[in-house]
Amino acid sequence: MPRYCITVEYDGGDFVGWQRQDNGPSVQAALEQAASAIIGGRMAVAVQGAGRTDAGVHATGQAAHFDLPDAFDPDRLPLALNAHLPDTVRVLSARGVDDDFSARFDAIGRAYRYRIVTRRIAPALGRGLVWHVGQPLDHLAMTEAAQHLIGRHDFTSFRATHCQAQSPVRTLDTLRLEVEDDGLSLIAEARSFLHHQIRNITGTLVLVGRGKWTPLDVRDALAAQDRSAAGPTAPPQGLYLTRVDYPQD
Amino acid sequence: MPRYCITVEYDGGDFVGWQRQDNGPSVQAALEQAASAIIGGRMAVAVQGAGRTDAGVHATGQAAHFDLPDAFDPDRLPLALNAHLPDTVRVLSARGVDDDFSARFDAIGRAYRYRIVTRRIAPALGRGLVWHVGQPLDHLAMTEAAQHLIGRHDFTSFRATHCQAQSPVRTLDTLRLEVEDDGLSLIAEARSFLHHQIRNITGTLVLVGRGKWTPLDVRDALAAQDRSAAGPTAPPQGLYLTRVDYPQD
Structure with a gap:
């Protein structure tokens, strides 16, 4: 067929x-x-x-x-x-x-965007399409913290406790911020992600943006290999799967 | 008070x-x-x-x-x-x-944005926030047509037939296009607008963008001073009131 x-x-x-x-x-x-x-x-x-x-x-x-x-x-x-x-x-x-193509197993890359609105007042337009944090975030500190997560790591601290993947090791190719009019977006790219990995990374980086955590706290949270060492899970409505890459593209 | x-x-x-x-x-x-x-x-x-x-x-x-x-x-x-x-x-x-301030009568400028999506498939995200035209538009021809509408004119051809303004004359300070990822926006600025003026201008410029009208047809429609000489009224959901200006700003 x-x-x-x-x-x-x-x-x-x-x-x-x-x-x-x-x-x-x-x-x-x-x-x-x-x-x-x-x-x-x-x-x-x-x-x-x-x-x-x-x-x-x-x-x-x-x-x-x-x-x-x-x-x-x-x-x-x-x-x-x-x-x-x-x-x-x-x-x-x-x-x-081809008959043997798999959208899931042939994918060599996945890209996500997480949209955060920092202005004080929640958006009346596009409700349910962003996470309204409602306060300024230090995007330079967040960018510095992100550097500790890029590359091949054991992401146990950032995977859902019920995540069913066999290995907690993933290679995060891209983790960068884009500053926007009313907030910022976090761009994440990898061959594959663990369950809740991006939402847990986002929740943790927002702690840094708020000044509650330092960038080095994020490095330590990663090293702890313990979900309870990292920050909270960011809500789902800010997250977008934006692209899936295949070898033939 | x-x-x-x-x-x-x-x-x-x-x-x-x-x-x-x-x-x-x-x-x-x-x-x-x-x-x-x-x-x-x-x-x-x-x-x-x-x-x-x-x-x-x-x-x-x-x-x-x-x-x-x-x-x-x-x-x-x-x-x-x-x-x-x-x-x-x-x-x-x-x-x-001040006690005698009027948001309506003291305003010296109003700015609107009309958002058009040209890609073939309607957006699943942000439904009700754009006009989905669903085909490419010639934005250069639309920009050329817009030049005929900028300035002080009798806009009878572009006002709703039930518009209650005493005079059909308005001065359009700005009418320009911004090209975006999935479509374009029309930016309109004036001291005040007639009823449906921007939606009627948008509907007419889209005829130009589709190649059904030439820019000179828009000039002729304006000169006709007759609502039936211009194009259709664009739907409301693409239109945004983005800014109101006051002398003290």
Whole structure:
């Protein structure tokens, strides 16, 4: 059966997360229903994503693959799927891929953005799309702290205690700040991430930005290899999966 | 009684517009209820805004004034009002003003932004915050067309047929385009605007951007002094009142 890879944007606020679950609507289930609908419901379609984003986490560049029983024009596929999706999920593009392509296991890089608003008053526009910290952050100290996390490390201190990955070691290729009009964004890139890794890093760097922690405290938290040594988990609504990279790109 | 001027941000999607109306919630009524609430409901408070935005139109910098029976710390006023407002309306700042100050009549300039998304697929994030045109626009032709509208003109062709202003003559100080990642914004500045003026200008310039009209067609539409000679009214959700200027600023 022909296999397709799609790029997907979604507002995570209405979903229990990417992954199909019994307790509410998931992005994966919405896409599986849409994929089945465009073939007239002839068969169930399994959709596998590159990153299992949590409830409330958004995506502007999630990748996923699935098989259809017959060939489908990749240029028409986004519009066909979008006609069967809620307006909180949009398929941006599609391409045909090899039979053995996996959106999850073939990915060689994932990029996330975490958006923080520092102004005192919460935003009336784009509610649910940022973390409103509501106070100025020392972005130079945060940038200095981030240097201690870049590279190959045991990230036990920054993984969810229920994280199911076999190894806590990951290589963080990029961790940098972008200063914006009303706040800042944290950009993180790696081959793969641990569960809650970026949200735990963000929560910890915000302690530095507030002046409660020094950059060296972050180095020590990493070295402790203990989740309780690092800062709190930042809320989901500031996080965006922005890009998934494959070798052929 | 001490008079205050506030700067207000709101998501117009949930409101029948700025102005108090019988047929649904307005931003003005929400602010009047909040202002009355912070003085313990001792009296009704009338709030007058600088611009009467339509249903669905947003603001990041609306200005409004009102009187309170007693002096109130301007720095505390935003937080006090926000505690009584829906999260779709946020008071950003406040300042004490003279007894005869009018947010509406003292304003010497108003700035609006109209956001257009040109990419093929509608945005899943920030729905209701842009006009999704869904096709590329020739921004150079639109900029050329805009030159014909800048300056002092009879804007009959671009005012709503039910516009109640006495004169159709306005001076458009700024009308320019900003090219963005996924579309473009139209920036318009004037002392004051006619009803639907920016939305009608936007709808007309998009005809130019699509190649259906030439820039000279816009000049001719203006000269016709006839609403039916210009293009359609762009939808409200792309429009933002971004700034109101006063002489003392």
